[in-house]
Amino acid sequence: MASFSRAIVLLLTLLLNFSPLCIATRRLTALYQPPAIPLTYHRGAVLRGNIPISVLWYGRFAPAQKSIISDFLLSLTKIPQSPSPSVSQWWNTINSLYLSKTSGAKFGQKNSNILLSNQTTDAKCSMGKSLTSVQIAALAAKARPKKGGIVLVLTAQDIAVQGFCMSRCGMHGTLTKTGSTFVWVGNSATQCPGQCAWPFHQPIYGPQTPPLIAPNGDVGIDGMIINISSMIAGAVTNPSGDGFYQGPKEAPLEAATACPGIYGKGAFPGYPGHLLVDPSTGASFNANGARGRKYMLPALFDPATSSCSTLV
Numbered sequence: 001m002a003s004f005s006r007a008i009v010l011l012l013t014l015l016l017n018f019s020p021l022c023i024a025t026r027r028l029t030a031l032y033q034p035p036a037i038p039l040t041y042h043r044g045a046v047l048r049g050n051i052p053i054s055v056l057w058y059g060r061f062a063p064a065q066k067s068i069i070s071d072f073l074l075s076l077t078k079i080p081q082s083p084s085p086s087v088s089q090w091w092n093t094i095n096s097l098y099l100s101k102t103s104g105a106k107f108g109q110k111n112s113n114i115l116l117s118n119q120t121t122d123a124k125c126s127m128g129k130s131l132t133s134v135q136i137a138a139l140a141a142k143a144r145p146k147k148g149g150i151v152l153v154l155t156a157q158d159i160a161v162q163g164f165c166m167s168r169c170g171m172h173g174t175l176t177k178t179g180s181t182f183v184w185v186g187n188s189a190t191q192c193p194g195q196c197a198w199p200f201h202q203p204i205y206g207p208q209t210p211p212l213i214a215p216n217g218d219v220g221i222d223g224m225i226i227n228i229s230s231m232i233a234g235a236v237t238n239p240s241g242d243g244f245y246q247g248p249k250e251a252p253l254e255a256a257t258a259c260p261g262i263y264g265k266g267a268f269p270g271y272p273g274h275l276l277v278d279p280s281t282g283a284s285f286n287a288n289g290a291r292g293r294k295y296m297l298p299a300l301f302d303p304a305t306s307s308c309s310t311l312v
Contacts, residue, residue, distance in 0.1 A: 037246060039258055039303045041101060044242025047181065048099055048233065052117040056139055058131075059156025060123050061187075068216045068293070069154070072225050075289030076114040076232075085276075085311035087289045090229070090297045093309055096303055098237045098244050098255060112236055117149065130160045133171070147179040150235055152228065154181035157187040157220055165192035165286060170227040172235040174226035181235045185227040189220025197223025199263070199272045199284075200296075207270025215278065215285040215294040222296060229297050230256035244303070255262040258301035267299075267310075276312055286312045 053073060057066065075087035082088065089144035095111040120143055127135050140151040155161055161184070163171075169192075170185035194204035200214040200222050214222035234254035237244040245252030263286055264273025275284040278294060285294035299308035 033205055038306060039244060039246035039253065039255075039301050041098075041244050041303075042242045043103075044238075045240050046099055046102055046112075046215045046237055046243050047148065047239055048102075048112045049148075050113050052115050052146045052238070053152055053232075054143050054149065054153045054304075055119040055143050055154065056143045057119065057121045057123070057154055057156075058139060059125055059159045061121075061154070061156055065218060065221050066119075068218065068221050069224065069228065070116065070119070071290045071293045072228070072295055073114065073116045073152075075287075075293065075295070076161075079290050081277075082288045082290065082311040083215075085287055087295060087297065090287055090300070090311055093300050094236060094255060097300060097309070101303075114150075114232065117146065125159070129158060131155070132162045133173075136161065136171075136184045137173060137182060138173065140180075141178060142251070143179035144306070145175065145178050145182070149180050149234065151175070151180060151182040152232075153182060153184045154224065155184070155186040157189040158193065159186065160191075161186050164188075165170045165195055169196035169223075170231045172231045172239075174240055181239045183228070183235050185224050185231060185301040187220040188223055189218075193219055193223065196227065198261075209270045212272070212275070212284040213282050214281040215296060217281075217283070223290075225295050226298055228293075233300065246301075253301075255300050256298040259299040262310065263296055263310045264310050264312045267308075273310060274300075274312060276303070286310070291308055 048260050076091045078088040099112055106140045121225065127139065136153055140153050143151045145151040164186050172181060172183045174181055193201035197219050200219045201211050202208060216222050233256045237255050238252065241249055245254050246258055247253050253289045262273060264275045267273030275286050277284055287295045287297045289295050299310045
């Protein structure tokens with residue numbers, strides 16, 4: 001049994017180290033355990049100010065699916081009509097817990113603002129339907145990101161990506177030639193919703209609690225929102241691997257990945273926590289967004305208290 005466990009650990013290590021482009025990954029069904037060491041600032045780069053985000057839709061996404069994600073990205077900037085708790089309040093937690101603690105804050109650059117920029121569609125899958133991490137980075141570079149910006153590469157449910165469903169649900173990395181950052185997230189609806197779309201799908205292991213109703217009626221896309229928010233948080237606070245993180249640099253826990261499986265107060269293994277419920281649909285959520293949208297967002301780790309901060 002001991003040799004089998006060592007073999008599994010070795011296999012996972014090889015999977016994570018195979019792609020040097022991957023700074024951090026997100027696996028939703030990992031259950032939260034208190035960090036053994038603090039999540040600290042390693043005095044490296046963070047992203048701040050106005051951050052343009054470009055979106056590359058790889059594969060076929062329905063217009064309704066694109067609208068759900070686009071509205072989420074727009075919601076990261078404060079929208080007066082959005083009731084509390086809101087997506088922008090969640091993002092402001094990144095500003096208060098992380099960016100305000102860095103040296104740049106002394107010069108008035110305390111916050112970051114995510115601004116939705118251009119969107120590109122590659123519906124014909126120019127690189128095929130089975131992608132490596134290197135190809136993901138190449139696709140991000142083709143989107144011609146702006147310096148200091150983020151490229152969000154989103155793959156459709158029939159696209160296989162190296163490590164997807166095996167060791168990760170999303171990742172972020174750097175594009176050194178363009179001076180920008182990229183984030184990749186895949187739609188897990190037909191490949192591994194029990195891993196990457198929990199709590200909107202029955203988990204593949206652990207306590208088998210009933211799945212929650214997805215706030216936008218699309219298990220795969222609502223699961224992607226959780227991953228997108230987690231990876232963007234990591235890309236802003238730890239873009240180059242020397243910002244805010246806990247644990248080894250090769251497999252860091254970041255602002256959101258340090259709190260997997262926690263979405264509301266009182267969360268425990270198999271239970272995402274106390275959440276809001278839409279009375280008209282029965283859907284669970286914890287943040288309001290643009291155009292009346294509702295979303296589920298991950299808890300963010302508070303380095304000062306070594307606890308997970310939730311909206312509800």
